[in-house]
Amino acid sequence: MGLRVTWSRHHEDDEPGFPMPRRRRRWPFAVAVVAVLLAVVLGWRVVDRLGRCAAGVPKVHGECIGVSDGRDREHPWFATHGQEKAWKPLLRAIWAENERVRHSGKKYVTVAYLGPFSFTPDRDLTTGRTIPELEGAYIGQLRANRGEGGGDHPQIRLVLANEGGDQGQWRRVVDRLKDMTGAPDHLVAVAGLALSTKATVQAALELSKAGIPVVGDVVTADGFDSTGAVRAAVGLGGGRIPGLTRVNPEVGDELAAVGRVLAKRHDLRTATLVTDQRATDLYAKSLRDDFTKNPVLASYLQRRHALEETFTADRPDEPGLPNQFSVIASNICGSNQPDMVFYAGRQKFIKALIGYLAQRCRRPITLVTGSDASAMTTYPGPGSIIYAALADPDVLAGDRNPSRATYLGFLEQFRRTFDVADLRSGWAIMAHDAMLTAAQAIRRTTGPAAKDEPAPDNVRNMLYAMHAANRVLGASGDIDLGPDGDPAHRLIPVLQIAPDGRRTLLDVQRS
Incomplete structure (x- = not known):
């Protein structure tokens, strides 16, 4: 039976006394039906597209896991946490430079940037610093292709290698990277890594076995280098990891610098150690070890004779964490309150911990920690935070930096495309340096007259x-x-x- 539509002479939408002829009313109705159907179809196609991953990138547990050269500018890895506006220009820029490289007529090689680039409400290991990191990597690629780092031959193609929000898919991604060492990709190096965790050690070890060199950008755990010291720390046996390098200082150097600064302060005499006990977090473990082994820092702990305070958590909103911090604060803020808390953990837990200390302590307390605190914008309570930074934009732009001109050249290029506020954590700066280091090693391996692409083990x-x-x-x-x-x-x-969030430079040390 066909659909029949009739209209009353006094339809409620008609003007009184002016009945609308039937034939003239059918066209608007038909147009409306077609418009609705078209909207449904187009809407379904948009949803379907946003639910897909780029070609060759599989979806695993809702995340796009694999290697991308930026060709899918609407990639769902990056459409979370309301950061689409930041991701889209980044991906467009990477894709445009990769296309320019492919069609330049010059030989090119591929460098992969490896890390946990996708994130979900339950899994976000980098706490919002992925975008600045990859912005820095892109600027490193761009500057290398324009002549920084030893000429412009071969050209550098940049791909993003995503291990997933909890790094759980590292093996799948590393296997893909190993397959890319031949034509047409000619992958010769991996940069990035981002986190000092067991999964990162495992990935670096497998890449090393395949002869692929790795240049870390912000992997600060002690021994995270070619010595292989981190293997034993995560139960992977002993032996070197050839080709594992990094551009950042380690935690031991950071805390040694902090100790030399604290030694000049007469208002800070005692400290209590608070440690995150997650076994897979080598950054927290290194902080804990160096707070207790560095003679200068250990003396602050010994003066108070207090037991170490510990907690275990994966997320700041984890059930049970408030109770842990409440008990820790009551232990610290008693009659023998210290001047400082030596904090061996990630930045993402600092706000909650300090909130409880502010409620319980009778006087301001200073929290001392490593470079992960660079992402802090405010201090949520009385007192202050003292930390060692990997790269601080204000310091690098100042007169105390002997390499100021080099930093300003990077800054000029960065601000043409991205927001300079993304430099605050230092991750963009360090990612740029890791990319430039890989490019310079590639150029030195190739030489100006080389006809073939460099082999990964020669770059290593x-x-x-x-x-x-x-x-x-x-x-x-x-x-x-x-x-x-x-x-x-x-x-x-x-x-x-x-x-109030104001940062003050206390000193500049050398590792």
């Missing part, structure tokens, strides 16, 4: 020669890689955050 060997006359002129300062893949003589700013 060249990384250890990146010092002295061949040092990398990084945005964070000069980078001299040593025989164990660690940088020497790095600048380490020690800063203090006041309750």
